[in-house]
Amino acid sequence: MNTKLTRWITMALLLACAFVWIAPKPASAHAVLTKAVPEPNSQLDQAPERIELTFNERLESQLYYIKVYDEIGRDISDRKASLSGDQKTVTLELPKLSNGRYTFTYHVISADGHPVEGTYVLTIGPEVGVSAGGAPDTLHAGHELSADMSVYDVLKYLSRIAYYFGLLAVAGWVLWGAIAGLGRSGISDYYRNGLLGVQRTHLLALIAFVYFHYQDLLGDQGLDELLGLFTGTWVGRSWLIAFVLALVGFATLGRSKAGDFVWIALLLAAKSVNGHAMGNDPLWLTVPLDFVHLLAAAVWVGGLLLIVPGWRRNRTWVDAFLPRFSNGALLAIIALVLSGTATTLLYLPGLNYLLYSQWGKLLIAKVVFVVIVILMAIGIRLAMRKRKEKDLYDMVRMDFGAMSIIVVLVGLLTFISPVPPNEPLNWHVMGEKVHMTAQVTPKVPGDNQFRVDVWMPKELDRPKQVLLKLHLLDKSGIAPIDVPLEEHVNDRESEEFQADDTLKKFSYKAEGPYIPFPGLWKLEVRIMDKNDDETVYSTETRVY
Missing domain, CATH: 2.60.40.1220 (Immunoglobulin-like)
Structure with a gap:
């Protein structure tokens, strides 16, 4: 690979490293x-x-x-x-x-x-007196960024970013080479050396990506299930096909324009059946949209990799190629915006989820950089028309920098669930006289278990009435839902509250579809004692 191209790729990867260390903590679950x-x-x-x-x-x-x-x-x-x-x-x-x-x-x-x-x-059988572990969702495989991550976890995230950079770089480089016939042009040596470089980058990044992720997918089943991973799962098949294509590419790329197009299509298709597109419906739409998004990104990334490192060395060719790339990049940005908007609408129940999840916030950051890219594209076109060479070079370099940041964001977005995970609600209130604990498990739209424990002063004895009401705050015109609590015996000690001898505990439970759909819900617990004095507690929780 030529020295300048190596330098630019190194700069992009260093930028990726820096971004990982300062990136926010994402949500940690996919299937829930x-x-x-x-x-x-x-x-x-x-x-x-x-x-x-x-x-x-x-x-x-x-x-x-x-x-x-x-x-x-x-x-x-x-x-x-x-x-x-x-x-x-x-x-x-x-x-x-x-x-x-x-x-x-x-x-x-x-x-x-x-x-x-x-x-x-x-x-x-009878309670054995040992604490019964945590909530069932607490051990999801870690997809979190934090300041105290291990070196292994950092490398795992970097491998994802490097993989996406390598994938888009090799696909875009080959695509432009086939479209513009660069293998037989005046810059054929530059193109072929760069091709070998991006192929190596893609292969090494793919190997690192698989190495840092296959163990999570196997769990503790051992290496004897490795064949099942690569042949029985879509993610494994995707990796295997990509690896075979990467090896075949060293022998075949650049020999036939049609062959190069087929290779690109297969490589991007293999990636399209591995990721968020496979976890959302309808597959006939999400997978093609992902393919279009990857192809458009490859057009942009590959073109910039051709232009920026070879700006001075191949200036005559760059001047001739820039208008062609500008037109192609414009179409690519339009495709990215349309496909990205469509996938966002398919992945999220509503656009308001962009404000609730780390995926949404990172997507907003990506949109900001895409807007910057669009503005720079306009500036590049103006600079080309007015032949302002210095402005043109500066804007192209800025475009390259924005591209690097967007690739980093893509690497993180693909590892974060678009919809935040629902976590069980454990809510405890220490009142002046009446104490209360409420639990909702698993706190999802549909069937849930509801438990309410009430501690009353012994002189007040049993509550005259305990009500649990659910209010949907996102929509007006929907009356509160009454959860039909029934008294039951709960001898288990509360983890939130240890009562003394002056209090007596009363427990209630219910099960059913009393949270019918997602939204911001207010839980209201109303406790009436034998003197008709009522204590009311409320809290808000969002159900995704």
Whole structure:
């Protein structure tokens, strides 16, 4: 690879490194556990016959499991889990379980290629007096950026950014080479040396990308399932096809214009079936939109890589190529805006989600840089017409810098869920006389479990009435929903509050579809004592 091209690629990667260290912390989940039967962390009188875990989106058809461990950590079931026809529910038929405490751990791969893991505890028979673990979503495979990340985690994020840069660079370089016939032009040596350089960059970045991600997808199943990863999952097939194409490209690229176009199409298609496009419906639209988005980005990235490093060395050719690139980049930006807008509308329930999630905020940042690119494109066209060489070179370099930042943002956006994960609500209030804890699990649109614990002074005895009302704040005209609480016995100690001898605990629960759709909800708990004095507590929570 020529020295200038190497220098520009190095600068782009260093910029990527810097951005990773200062980037905000993203949301951490893709497929989300929405329902578990039996309910996680519950106490059962009888052993269940099976475990059913339902997720909010399709899962890969391979490399999923549910494992069961007894109180001393032994794996007590060798049965394989099964996947439902809609690929959203994983079921494990259980052996006969005796009384005791059992730990269940699951591992799935969401359709967009991200691993999701979780662990929770079930107690069968009398309470054994040991804390029953956390919420079932607390062990999702880490997709978080933080200041205390390990070197391995940093390298994982950098490998994603490098991979997307390498993919767009090699696809764009080959595309412009085929369109403009650069392999047989006056800059053929420059083009062929650069081609070898971007091919090597793409291959090495692909290897690093796979190395830093395959272990998360395997979970603890071991390397014996590696073949299943590469042949039985879309993400694995995508990696395998990309690797084969990268190797074939060293022998075939530049020999045939038609062959180069086919190679580009296959490479970008392989990437289109691995990512958010596969986790959203309808696939017949999301996957082609992703392909168009990648192709348009490759046009822009490849053209800039050809121009900027060779500005002075191939100035005559650059002057002739710039108008052609300007027209192509204009069409590419239009395609990027249209395809990006369409995918955003498909991925998000509403545009207001852009303000709630890290994915949305990063997308807004990307849009800002795209607007900057559009303004610079206008400036480049004006500078070309007025032949202001210095202004033109400065704007092209700025365009290259904006491109590098956008590639970094793309690398992060592909690892973050567009819709934030819902987390169970645990809400505790220490009142003057009446204390209250409310729980909503898993806090998703549809069926949920509702629990309310109330501590009353013993002289007031049992509450005369306990009501739980749900108010949707996003829409007017919808009356509050009354959750039909029923009293039950809950002897488990509260983690939020340790009552003294002056208080008595009363517990209530309900289960059902009382959160019918996403939105900002206000939970209102109304507690009336025997003297008809009412205590009201409220809180707001967003359901995605």
